[in-house]
Amino acid sequence: MDFNYTEEQLALQDTLRRYLAKDYGFEQRRALAKSAEGYSRTHWRQFADLGILALPFPEEFGGITVDGGNAVDNMLVMEMFGRSLVLEPYLTTVILCGGLIRDAGSQKQKKQILPAIGGGELLMALAHYEAQGRYQPSHVASTAQPDGGGFIINGAKAVVLGGGAAGKLIVSARTSGGTNDSNGISLFIVAHDAPGVTLRSYATQDGARAAEVKLTDVRVAKDALIGTQDAALPLIQRALDYAVAALCAEAVGAMTALNEATLEYIKTRKQFGQPIGRFQTLQHRMVDMLMATEQARSMTILAAVRVDANDPNDPNDANDANVTIARRRAISAAKAYVGQSARSVGQSAVQLHGGMGVVDELNVSHYFKRLTMINATFGDADYHLGCFSDSLLAA
Amino acid sequence: MDINFTAKDQAFRSEVRGFLHTQLPLELIDKVRGGLRLGKQDYLYWQRILYRQGWGAPMWPREFGGTGWSPVQQQIFDEECSGADAPLQLPFGLRMVAPVIMAFGNKSQQDYFLPRIVNGTDWWCQGYSEPGSGSDLASLKMRAERISTSDGEHYLVNGQKTWTTLGQHANWIFCLVRTSSSGRQQEGISFLLIDMQTPGVTVRPIIMLDGEHEINEVWFEDVKVPVQNLVGQENKGWTYAKFLLGHERTGIAGVGRSKRELKRLKVIARKETSNGRPLLEDQRFRDRIAQVELELMALEITNLRVLSAEGKQHAPGPEASILKIKGSEIQQTLSELMMQALGHYALPWLPEALDAGWRGEPVGADYAAPLSGHYFNFRKTTIYGGSNEIQKNIIAQMILGL
Known part of the structure; x- marks a missing residue:
């Protein structure tokens, strides 16, 4: 039993603390929240340079350790972010979407996406929850119909955190079963500018950004599927x-x-x-x-x-x-x-x-x-x- | 960061479990599990079994006859003993006076008193509160005047202590006494060990709201106490008193015990029925169980955080007050939910059913008899050991600097 951080973790914490104290003061943050994008690309690049955008990823995909960091590393980073009310979409890009690709993506998807996230070039968002489902993760009414080799996705996603800034979305849609069934949900990688994707981006109460996402006959190729069909x-x-x-x-x-x-x-x-x-x-x-x-x-x-x-x-x-x-x-x-x-x-x-x-x-x-x-x-x-x-x- | 127990800790847990399986007497298990009365002999029986195993003082360092266990091992031991329905090891000797004697007593006091605590020869009780001095403990008035007599130097003690838990069984009492009335009131207090067989000591019962005799008032009339029984320096007792209270507070977090009570609550909530279904299926009741379980999960980790930060000889800090507040609130909630689970059968009062030998017909379920009384009794937990409001004052001053 040990409630202490390791030397490496303490060093990371210290680096982050110093960076945030210097460059993420309350007034800077307040201005950022009111800016058009709601976050700073400069900060994002700095986070990439500090290595935290690749923190949970294995070394072969740009991470800094062999197996990638663990949830305790995430805890440390997020606690520091909480102290400074950091607005950058770390949670959605790195932890949610990066984590999904790391755990379930194909080798090709990992190679394409994880280093891009880690390098700060790619933002992502998870388009999963829907308005009628409240907090129930199995509620997915959006559909993905097989079409030739790929799928056609239709549906609407609610309050997609960081949706407006994301270059790629991970979208959940039903490939079989009824709206609340546990089986039959699949995940797809969808480009934010794919034909049929409309985003209505807005500010959230806390100064961050989210979006309502509509998907109308959005076509994706077979290799957009993450993991096994129906088992997401x-x-x-x-x-x-x-x-x-x-x-x-x-x-x-x-x-x-x-x-x-x-x-x-x-x-x-x-x-x-x-x-x-x-x-x-x-x-x-x-x-x-x-x-x-x-x-x-x-x-x-x-x-x-x-x-x-x-x-x-x-x-x-x-x-x-x-x-x-x-x-x-x-x-x-x-x-x-x-x-x-x-x-x-x-x-x-x-x-x-x-x-x-x-x-x-x-x-x-x-x-x-x-x-x-x-x-x-x-x-x-x-x-x-x-x-x-x-x-x-x-x- | 690792909240898992090490392989060594796990092995230790198995060892404790194995010991409890073979050495904890069934008659004691039955009493504890049934919420029945425990007498002096029950506590001593268990203490002596632990002593023979070398585990009489789980929280003491080895040099004083303790186990030398780490805080985490002590926590494991406590949890296993609670889970196995072992009687509590009473804190008055082991957790309260002993740490004071170790830290501030002289060699001959250590040599005499400590072995007698661990082997169950002496039963200690606590002489802190007085009728006029509860939360404002430093205002205490019981006087100890130094006198010379033909048989040596003595303190002549006059006054009254109260809320003395299980004082009816005790042969020794540790007292805060006033040895000086000049200066700040905290500076005239001394820490005195008093043999309760000394002429002039009278113990009178106070019956609690559950009808039980658990606490007492203790009167002192011209009681002659040898000066050798002073711990540390005269007029420095307030420092020792606060040191002791820190030790007391960690003990009363009671995580192991509350884990056992939570399990029991769930068992009862499955047995009791509501609308023909188990009470546990009643969402309103179940959510209340869930809520207290959350509090307990958090306290368990907080307790381990405090324990692992606390070095081997390091005295508990003001964080112990957090453990006391949260621990006592959880104990009260658990006892309240158990009573509530009984529905109508919260009402019957059958004090005779709390005796182990009783062979009468229970009213309601066989587990029902002690639960309401237990709820009433446990209102004490947010009052004793420094009321929770006093604990908040301590946190405000010592941690927050207010």
Whole structure:
């Protein structure tokens, strides 16, 4: 048992911390959120140079270690990103889409895509969720009809994170079965400018970007298919679990920074002739924020360690149903708990800042909004509490 | 970063499990599992079995007769003992006074008292709270005046302690006493070990809300205590008292025990029915179980984080307060859900059913009798060991610098 990062991880953390402190200040970030693209190509290139865009990939595809980094590396990066409210679409490009290609892509797909992501040349987005399906991963109404050697895709995808900036999309569509069936879902790589793809891009509440994606008779070749036809749901779930673990870490980073800001504020803000942090009501609320954050951090560690189970390259592990159940339970537990903590820490931070908590010019409201949106992403606290709760019936 | 137990830890777990399988007496298992009363002899029986195995003091360093186990091993031991329905090893001697004697006592105190704790000769109780000094512990008034008599130097002790858990079984009490009234009130406190057989000591029961005799008040009237029983320096007792409270707090996180209770709650929720179906299928109830399980999962990791950060001799820091707050809240929630699971059968009060020898007909399910009383009793957990509000003050001051 060891809760410490390795020397390499600490070095990476340090590099990132210094970079973000210097070049990702609150005002810089605020301007970026209001810019046309909503992120910075300069930062993205820097991330590529630091090696983090290839962090989860094996060496032969541009990564820095033989097997590629693990979810603990992702946790470290995402926590730092959470602290600085980083806007660049790392989660969707590197963790979600890069992870899917790494785990399930053909050799050709890996060669084509992973080094391009790692080098900072390619952004990607996962177009999976649909408006009617809420957070249910098996809900796919979009279809992919076989056509000659390839497929014709039709459907609509909801709130595709980073969709507008993506050069390629990974689209889920049904190749057989009914809308909510577990079997019959397939994944395809689709160019953002393929005929029939329309994107309506917009800003999100937290300053990032997302898009509504419509697919009308979009033709893809056979080699656009990722993995086995009809059998994509376990791949999607695993990728989403990775993303959830990463989101938890981002939330912990944001909560930590928000607590620091709030603590500083209540130590300096004076009312009734003394710092408001002298008042016990406020002290206890601050303690609750600290405890919620530390407990959320523990759950995030659990999620990061458990999500690395079910390694698809290890046949024993990949097919072990018990390992899958343990992984999914840990992920839902973490997302539910972190979602609840993010909500209470965010709300308390705003409350303790008084009027300053509800203005745009201070970072507090921006952390609050990001934490709120993290809860709403890939299943909120109620959804994941439900998943976890239902797993008790089987246990 | 690795939250898995090492192969060595796993082997240790098997060893503990094997030991419990052969050495934990069935009669004790039955009592603990059934939530029945445990008497002095039950606790001593188990302590002596552990002592014979060399495991009498799992949290002590080897030089004082402990196991020298790592914090993680201690956690494994605690979890396995809880899971096997072993009686709790009471904290008053092992976790409270012993660390103080080790850190601040002199050699002859260490040589005399420590072996008697680990082998079960002495039963210790805690003399901290007084009727006028609860959360404001430093305001305590029990006086100890230094006197010279024909048989040597003594403290003459007068006053009252209260909330003394299991004091009715104890032959020793460690007390915070006032040896000076000048200066800050924290600076006039001393840490004194008192033989309860000394003339002038009177123990009176306090019956708790569940009808049980678990706590007491202890009166001291001209009690003569040899000065050799002072621990450390006179008027430095507040430092030792706080040191002790840190040790107490880690103990009461109670992760192993709560894991066992959570399992029990799930078993009960499968047996109880609602609309002809197992209560566990009632989503409202199941979600409440799920919620407390999340809290416990997080606490388990937080506890391990604190333990592994804590070096071997390092005293528990203010993080222990987080463990106390979260641990006690979880224990209370679990006890409440178990009571709630009984529905109507939360109501019957059958104190006789809590005796191991009772052969009467149970009212309701055979597991029902202790659960409501347990819920009532467990309101104490957020009050004792420094109330949770006091813990928050500690965190605010020591961690947040407020």
